Amino acid sequence: MLPSFLQKSRLFFGTLLLSIIFLQGCIKDHEITSYIMVDGLYSLTGNWSSLGMTSQAAMIIAEEDINAYLEKKGSTYRFSVNTFDTRLIPGNAAAAFDSLTGARFFIGPQSSAELAAILPRSATKNAIVISQGSTAGSLAIAGDRVFRFCPADKIEGAAVAKTIYSQGIKGLVTIARDDAGNKGLQNATGEFFTGAGGETRSLNPYSVTESDFSESIAAIKTEINALTSKYGKAGVGVYLASFDECVALFKKAAADPVLSSVRWYGGDGVTQSAALIADPAAAAFAVTTQFFTPTFGLPDAYKSTWEPLIARIKSKSGIDADAFGVAVYDAMWVIARTVEAEGGIPADIETLKSSFVSQANAYTGATGPTTLDTFGDRASGSFDYWGIVKSGNDYQWSFVGKSN
Structure with a gap:
């Protein structure tokens, strides 16, 4: 049974x-x-x-x-x-x-x-x-x-890192939920961002049962301050590989002007999340920080x-x-x-x-x-980027671009 x-x-x-x-x-x-x-x-x-x-x-x-x-x-x-x-x-x-x-x-x-x-x-x-x-x-x-x-994380990480760096970000703070997929995305994105010429500050993953996020918020803020002193606010970003728990993290981050002063990026686990656009405080933070996330793209x-x-x-x-x-x-x-x-x-x-x-x-x-590689995974792929916009009193996901 x-x-x-x-x-x-x-x-x-x-x-x-x-x-x-x-x-x-x-x-x-x-x-x-x-x-x-x-x-x-x-x-x-x-x-x-x-x-x-x-x-x-x-x-x-x-x-x-x-x-x-x-x-x-x-x-x-x-x-x-x-x-x-x-x-x-x-x-x-x-x-x-x-x-x-x-x-x-x-x-x-x-x-x-x-x-x-x-x-x-x-x-x-x-x-x-x-x-x-x-x-x-x-x-x-x-x-x-x-x-x-x-596509596996190495393909997504390379695409996202290239996009982040092309937007003028020189210092990137990365953090992830403590699971295989999100940690893989954190590692791949950080490695490719460093390879592109940027500076990556990787934080320890947070627990899958985390709900408070005070320690993560404090650690992110410390690294933002350190990178801002070198690259300025416009040159600093935060990459978060998560699932819907990002809602709780965003709500707490919204109360701190330092965390709201830089751009934020996400992994594929939160793209089109209904939970994120349903929470006004979290969604507003995403809009303020120009947050966007990738998803495996659909070819034109x-x-x-x-x-x-x-x-x-x-x-x-x-x-x-x-x-x-x-x-x-x-x-x-x-x-x-x-x-x-x-x-x-x-x-x-x-x-x-x-x-x-x-x-x-x-x-x-x-x-x-649907060609597969030697590991039985999708051999290639491009990515669509989705951000959040406010329409009247509501928030919704909006297509904002593609990987290059």
């Missing part, structure tokens, strides 16, 4: 379909339809739920589209999806992964900390895992059963594909999807292509992995080509 915190959002409808048709006076039986189960591990009610909810919607839409495609082709296969709420807690993701049986395909979990928790377990389960949001370079492991449909060349898909996702979730969410749709289609190419799901895991990689490398979806 699944733990109580797991919320199954969509029931598995494994009823076998038997149709009888009449042709030339003879009764012929259709083949029994085989259902391909795909389980999704998403944060639907915890941190980074914006991605969890758009991922769930994208998965359901893909199920509908794939089944329509298979029906039109006369295929005997159909897809069935289930999603489970991890609340972005690694232990929850691990418990769900251990408890779920039958599925050979998992999409998610979305964070690197959760993926790290299930990584050892994936080595013994006859299934493959496709994460749409994990970026930690420490999880780039050749030959494992985990694939990632987004494929706008005719992703634009209507984003509209469909929003109609189900109420949230504008970014490329991480859209990548779930593409992952579902690569799974479908794999099943179609193999005439089912290969029993041997190595054959399944090999076929999946071949199909991924040959597929172009809403996020563009």
Whole structure:
């Protein structure tokens, strides 16, 4: 039995379909339809739920589209999806992964900390895992059963550092939530910023359970003062790799004029965060500091594909999807292509992995080509930047540019 915190959002409808048709006076039986189960591990009610909810919607839409495609082709296969709420807690993701049986395909979990928790377990389960949001370079492991449909932190860190430096920032304070993904982004961004010619002051990560942030705020202020004496306020920035807990940190930082006097930047974990724009004090701080965050970008060349898909996702979730969410749709289609190419799901895991990689490398979806590198991660990617603007009495996310 699944733990109580797991919320199954969509029931598995494994009823076998038997149709009888009449042709030339003879009764012929259709083949029994085989259902391909795909389980999704998403944060639907915890941190980074914006991605969890758009991922769930994208998965359901893909199920509908794939089944329509298979029906039109006369295929005997159909897809069935289930999603489970991890609340972005690694232990929850691990418990769900251990408890779920039958599925050979998992999409998610979305964070690197959760993926790290299930990584050892994936080595013994006859299934493959496709994460749409994990970026930690420490999880780039050749030959494992985990694939990632987004670029790893080294690609994002290089792009963001280049942008920050190009804006005239010479001294950068970096801090992160103490999890694999955000620490990876902090390290990669800092290293590339230093490599570009800037000065990086890296602070110790804060606990995943932190709620006060007084120590972090004090440490950031100390480093801002030190860098400002060398580069002036216009030459200093703060990079924060976080999830929705940035709301509490921003509210506390807003009370200090030193922290409000420099520019702030974020990692992908807070992009399009509903929690941030819902809090007026935190959102106002973001506006004051010209805060913006990157997200895995959607190529203009494929706008005719992703634009209507984003509209469909929003109609189900109420949230504008970014490329991480859209990548779930593409992952579902690569799974479908794999099943179609193999005439089912290969029993041997190595054959399944090999076929999946071949199909991924040959597929172009809403996020563009899904080519994987030697570690099974997205081989390339550009990034869209999103900031917050005030419209009347409300705050909203607004596209502000792309990486170069």
